[in-house]
Structure formats: structure tokens, C-alpha cells
Amino acid sequence: MSERRPAPTVGQVVLGRRLQELREAAGLKREEAARVLRVAATTVRRMEMAEVALKIPYVQVLLETYGVADEETAAFVALAEEANEPGWWQRFHDVLPEWFSMYVSLEGAARIIRSYEPHFVPGLLQTEAYARAVMRAGTIGQSGEDAIERHVSLRLARQRLLEGGDPPHLWVIMDETVLRRPVSIHGEVMREQLDKLLEFAERDRVTLQVAEFRDGPHPGTYAPFSLFRFGEPELPDMVFTEYLTGALYLDSRREVAAHLEVLDHVSAQAASADRTKELLRERREDF
Numbered sequence: 001m002s003e004r005r006p007a008p009t010v011g012q013v014v015l016g017r018r019l020q021e022l023r024e025a026a027g028l029k030r031e032e033a034a035r036v037l038r039v040a041a042t043t044v045r046r047m048e049m050a051e052v053a054l055k056i057p058y059v060q061v062l063l064e065t066y067g068v069a070d071e072e073t074a075a076f077v078a079l080a081e082e083a084n085e086p087g088w089w090q091r092f093h094d095v096l097p098e099w100f101s102m103y104v105s106l107e108g109a110a111r112i113i114r115s116y117e118p119h120f121v122p123g124l125l126q127t128e129a130y131a132r133a134v135m136r137a138g139t140i141g142q143s144g145e146d147a148i149e150r151h152v153s154l155r156l157a158r159q160r161l162l163e164g165g166d167p168p169h170l171w172v173i174m175d176e177t178v179l180r181r182p183v184s185i186h187g188e189v190m191r192e193q194l195d196k197l198l199e200f201a202e203r204d205r206v207t208l209q210v211a212e213f214r215d216g217p218h219p220g221t222y223a224p225f226s227l228f229r230f231g232e233p234e235l236p237d238m239v240f241t242e243y244l245t246g247a248l249y250l251d252s253r254r255e256v257a258a259h260l261e262v263l264d265h266v267s268a269q270a271a272s273a274d275r276t277k278e279l280l281r282e283r284r285e286d287f
Helices: 010-025 028-037 041-048 056-065 071-081 088-092 098-109 128-137 144-165 176-180 187-201 253-269 273-285
Strands: 112-118 169-175 206-211 225-230 238-243 248-250
Touching: 010 041, 010 056, 010 071, 010 098, 010 206, 028 041, 028 056, 041 056, 056 071, 088 098, 088 144, 098 144, 098 225, 098 238, 098 248, 112 253, 128 144, 128 187, 169 176, 169 253, 176 206, 176 273, 187 206, 187 273, 206 253, 206 273, 225 253, 238 253, 248 253
Parallel strands: 112 169, 169 206
Antiparallel strands: 112 225, 225 238, 238 248
């Protein structure tokens, strides 16, 4: 049986979907593909759903069975070997929840990341001090200071995504609560954080908006969520939303369309990018 992975890489998700498409194009059911491999049908399903690593000998046999040309097979196998490489975040396996590993993988592969955040500054935009304060506030049932520092290190490592030569477009809508709720008794923590938000607000591939109290309720007030859009045509938009002890990953067209509609609605209602900069400067003066 294929080796179980804590969370798939985006490459495994893309190639798993491609394997399913090739099988269906060949007119084969999972049970028929499984008989060729002499494995259970669940093994084929797990490969297609990226629930397990792509076992290269299995991939080669399946591609031959599906009638894929040698050149395309060689390219597919090379991509599968690359996709099976552990993500950089796996060195944080001691503190990274299994349900969040997939998020980091999606985040690193997305071309557009759109988020609504009602409580805190999004992790990609947090300063070290702000991140540490948030982690300390949410450590109920977790271990001590060492674990907090590991979480902070992971958060800072994720932020390198925005410092490369071709970063994704990050579009964030924050509720005004994010600016009003201090995470520390030390004013410099929020002041430094607001400075960083102002810095990011000037970047070409970052869009920041604030949903102001004065504009009343909006359809995004239920929970924080992020929508990922990818460059690979095989991978559909995906939505991530979390709760106290886990998260949901949604990729059905209906659910993604509903979240996209909410983002469009809230962004139209929220403060413009220029007005958001004014709000950040005004709030900074309070510290």
C-alpha cells in the first residue's frame, strides 16, 4: 500500500486529478485500474484524491494502461517525483497541525490569495511581536514557550512567500475589529504592526481593505476564510476556513462560488485601498 502522508502537496493534488481524468478518458473504472496494479480500488482512489504519495511504479503502469504516450509519461513521472518531495514546512511538523499543512502548501502555490479576516492581522502580514502575542493568547491546551517560538518561526518563514521575485497577489479584507483590538499591553506592538501594514499597502501585489463599523453588517461576518486561485488549469479555486480544532477545504463549484460572491460583495462595501491607508494612519496615532 502507498505510504500515507500527513498532507498532500499541491503537486500531488494536481497530478491526482490528472490521473483521474486520464482514467476516465480511457473509459476505465477505478476497480479496473486497481486490477491492473493488483491492489484494492481504494488505493487508486487515494492516489487520485491525493490522500497518499504518488508511488512512481504505480503511476508508470497506470499511464501505460491509459494509453499515455512515452514523452508525456516521462514528464508526468518527473512531476510526480518533484511533487513527492516534502514541503519546506514539514520541518515544523512538531508544531504544525495536520489540518494546516495543506493550507501552507496551497498558500505557496497560489497565484491569487483572497482573504477575509474578522479577528487578527493575517499571518502573512504579521510582525514577529504581533505573531508572538497572538500565539500566547491562543495557547489553551498547548505546550509552553518553546512551542510558541516554533509557531512564530513558522509564521515568519511563510512570509518569505511575499519577498520573492514573483509573489502571489494578496488581497485581504480585515474587519475594523482587527485594528481596534490590541493584542498586547505594549503599544509599540500595535504601532509596529500598523507600520508594517502601511508598508504592505504600498506594494503592487498587495491589496488591503478594512470593513468599517459604520458600514454595518456584511455577509462575511461568520468566520475567517481564504480563497486560493492557481496558475495550473487542472487545479480549481479552493477555499479554506477554520474552526477551533480544525479546518475545512472546499473545492465544489457551488461552495467556492458562494465564498467568491461574499468576497466581491464585502470588497465593494469595504473602505477603498486609499481610505484603508487613512484608517491605518489614524489608528497608528492612537499608539
